[in-house]
Amino acid sequence: MTSEPLKFIADAMLGRLARWLRILGCDVSYESSISDNDFIARAIHERRIILTMDRKLTERESAKNSLLIKSPSYKEQLKQVITHYNIDYKSGIFTRCLVCNNLLEPIEKEKIKDRVPPYVYSTQDEFDICQQCGRIYWSGTHRTKMLEMLDKILK
Numbered sequence: 001m002t003s004e005p006l007k008f009i010a011d012a013m014l015g016r017l018a019r020w021l022r023i024l025g026c027d028v029s030y031e032s033s034i035s036d037n038d039f040i041a042r043a044i045h046e047r048r049i050i051l052t053m054d055r056k057l058t059e060r061e062s063a064k065n066s067l068l069i070k071s072p073s074y075k076e077q078l079k080q081v082i083t084h085y086n087i088d089y090k091s092g093i094f095t096r097c098l099v100c101n102n103l104l105e106p107i108e109k110e111k112i113k114d115r116v117p118p119y120v121y122s123t124q125d126e127f128d129i130c131q132q133c134g135r136i137y138w139s140g141t142h143r144t145k146m147l148e149m150l151d152k153i154l155k
């Protein structure tokens with residue numbers, strides 16, 4: 001993996017893939033309704049790699065920096081992207097907001113007491129927050145399950 005982090009933009013069909021790449025910490029722009037021209041313009045302007053299932057789009061001269069996603073299954077899509085770009089998927093995992101694509105920041109436990117379920121508060125000590133949307137993230141069985149799934153599909 002290069003030192004410059006990869007940045008992606010995913011087409012409207014690839015919402016689930018975009019979310020999973022954000023779980024891995026990848027910077028992924030995603031909008032469910034955007035025209036092809038705006039999509040490509042943003043990719044060029046923000047130097048993002050285009051992820052798309054649209055072969056025609058990848059054949060455009062302006063969309064050269066792209067990866068044609070082959071499978072309709074998000075697990076296969078994820079595998080394709082991780083393998084193709086040799087992404088070290090464990091180094092940045094759980095560092096990004098799944099909704100906003102913002103990097104998370106640690107927040108003191110006391111500050112979010114009334115914002116997470118009591119069980120979570122009593123069993124977890126480390127929390128992160130997205131400064132844009134205010135969502136709070138923490139470790140737990142959901143993350144363990146995600147890691148297990150990743151190990152499984154990447155085997």
Ligand SMILES: [Zn+2]
Binds near residue numbers: 135
């Ligand atoms: Zn957010």
